[in-house]
Amino acid sequence: MFGTRFGNLHRSSPVRCVCSARSTRIASFDSSSDRQRDGHQVDIQVRREWQEGAFAFPVPFPAGSRNPIVSTDEADGRVAASRTSEPFGRHDRVPRRIRTMSAVDPDHLRTIRAVAAGVDDIARQLHLPAPQTVAELDRLIETACAGSDDEGLGSLAVAVGFRLGEMLCRGAGARWVGLREPVPPRIELAGRIASPIELVQRRLETGDPPTLAEAVAALMTASDETFVDRAMAIERNRIAWDRLSNDPRFAAETIPELTREQAVAGLDPWLRDERLDGKRLLLLGGAGGTHAALYAMAGAIVTVVDLSPSQLERDRSQADRLGISLRSFVASADALTMIESESIDIVVQPVLTSYLPDVTTAYREVHRVLRTGGSYVSQHKMPEALRAVWNPQRERYELDRRTVLPSIGDEGKGTISPLREPETIEFAHSLGTLLGELCRVGFVIEGFHEPLRSDVWAPCGSIAHLADTLPPYCRIKARRLGCAAQTPTAMAHRRIT
Known part of the structure; x- marks a missing residue:
């Protein structure tokens, strides 16, 4: 049902994420035709196939980049992340025309799962097995960081973050929340809120602890303490x-x-x-x-x-x-x-x-x-x-x-x-x-x-x-x-x- 492919993660070929209710792909594109004058851009295009029209989620950019504010083109339902003059996290105003992911619409959850499934293609390109555990996601990140520069890592954070969130949803009973907010989607587990995408992004940017496995272990310990039948x-x-x-x-x-x-x-x-x-x-x-x-x-x-x-x-x-x-x-x-x-x-x-x-x-x-x-x-x-x-x-x-x-x-x-x-x-x-x-x-x-x-x-x-x-x-x-x-x-x- 979903087609997903990943281009390489090097500066010469930035990554575009194209999503719809029926298909999602992450593909390489030529920098000469698709690069903005002010730097690397990640576009999200979504077909208008749900009752409220186009949707989008904010895509985290590498450190030092600007905040992608998502706007809607009323003519064809395309949604593109464009730069603003404010650093990410400091610009709280969202245009009125923004239409964001619905927390209950299954099409959006399918899109998340499709992007998450694309991590298998990244693993194959890096000559790694498809990650089935959080530790294997850690290994994928370390390998990707060794062979890529910063500009190609923004979309990798989205894909791996969604994969990590899906692992917690399926294996620990977490659920996706915050899909209408001007921040990357979160998961909720036993009343605790966590951002898988931003966790992966920090790991990609700095390589500092905690690893994904350590962070998940701490979250699971906290959820065990708060679980009550x-x-x-x-x-x-x-x-x-x-x-x-x-x-x-x-x-x-x-x-x-x-x-x-x-x-x-x-x-x-x-x-x-x-x-x-x-x-x-x-x-x-x-x-x-x-x-x-x-x-x-x-x-x-x-x-x-x-x-x-x-x-x-x-x-x-x-x-x-x-x-x-x-x-x-x-x-x-x-x-x-x-x-x-x-x-x-x-x-x-x-x-x-x-x-x-x-x-x-x-x-x-x-x-x-x-x-x-x-x-x-x-x-x-x-x-x-x-x-x-x-x-x-x-x-x-x-x-x-x-x-x-x-x-x-x-x-x-x-x-x-x-x-x-x-x-x-x-x-x-x-x-x-x-x-x-x-x-x-x-x-x-x-x-x-x-x-x-x-x-x-x-x-x-x-x-x-x-x-x-x-x-x-x-x-x-x-x-x-x-x-x-x-x-x-x-x-x-x-x-x-």
């Missing part, structure tokens, strides 16, 4: 929240009986606007005796789903005492199989997503159970605040680099963020994930709010003290669109075609 994390958090069922911060002994008007007055303004009377409301992860009873007294038909049986028992006790009706289920928010599709008008979710390894699955379940036009009000721990730890010696907050935060007993409270519950496992999902995945599964965001928690006089290391530096929480109000395929991105694609 979903079932194990869910069970650990269930046990932790059962133990917290007697903590007054998360559970109420009793709440007073209220009239409907009093209950409505006690609602969050976003929920007041939804007029709960007669609405089918799903409360996710909010058991403990307070929220469910309040919503029911405000007129909602309430269903509660929580991981903790002990917390749910408090809701049932409150309901029996107050004479109100509600349904309750022990389940994780990313597995709502007991709730029928499009059977809910409003989903309310207190802080929950940080206890789930994958927010996308939970968002999809919420989207499934909500009717079209239904609202989703959620609160989340902000990722930076969740990883911030007070250092009393330096008198400042420092960030834990990990995105998977392990369970720590009560004795370790001072070594974790004040937002954390010591015995839980938590996941510091980025704000881009919390917002972006919400839109991607079929919601439109109507409101975003950072609740006020700051107090400059609060004790150092407390939530209120942390809030003076970083907002600890965010609240999001979103509304379900017609179906997952009706996302704004998908609708924009249809308008283009």
Whole structure:
């Protein structure tokens, strides 16, 4: 399906990379006809064979060269990397006409794989076996550097970088990300982001450590430390929240009986606007005796789903005492199989997503159970605040680099963020994930709010003290669109075609 060939890597014959959804080739070309006056150029040409038109990715140039800014020729869909007056990495402006690779379009991933496969041809030209391991990629780089000068190495970095990324995708479960950014594509592995192309480029330019094998070994070690099995994390958090069922911060002994008007007055303004009377409301992860009873007294038909049986028992006790009706289920928010599709008008979710390894699955379940036009009000721990730890010696907050935060007993409270519950496992999902995945599964965001928690006089290391530096929480109000395929991105694609 793909045709790929590589010319030699010497100055007399620079390298051109020609890509399309159906074919990719890297071929030598004559320098007399294709060299720009200001130096070596790498062109990327892409046929308009996908619904948004031409795409491109930035190609890293050798040290000292200029930044390739990619522009689109509207006439024929050709995309060419041209020079700018700013060094690479210092020019942040991207022309409006740029159209970049889509993170979900399979044609672009096929293009990456086609370029990566071309490394076999390079190896044959260098009289080496086709590289199957990272160590063999290291050997290929060393051999190529010995026989080439700098100007031919830019496209080699792209090809070998893509091959390295593909090895990690297939062998370690990594995935390509950042395909819409004005930087070379990255891979994500267990929450860590790495740039294979720039790693190869640095190796080609300087030859300094780490080798590709050393860099990959360090990344794999870090990913092993952050890997957590979903079932194990869910069970650990269930046990932790059962133990917290007697903590007054998360559970109420009793709440007073209220009239409907009093209950409505006690609602969050976003929920007041939804007029709960007669609405089918799903409360996710909010058991403990307070929220469910309040919503029911405000007129909602309430269903509660929580991981903790002990917390749910408090809701049932409150309901029996107050004479109100509600349904309750022990389940994780990313597995709502007991709730029928499009059977809910409003989903309310207190802080929950940080206890789930994958927010996308939970968002999809919420989207499934909500009717079209239904609202989703959620609160989340902000990722930076969740990883911030007070250092009393330096008198400042420092960030834990990990995105998977392990369970720590009560004795370790001072070594974790004040937002954390010591015995839980938590996941510091980025704000881009919390917002972006919400839109991607079929919601439109109507409101975003950072609740006020700051107090400059609060004790150092407390939530209120942390809030003076970083907002600890965010609240999001979103509304379900017609179906997952009706996302704004998908609708924009249809308008283009």
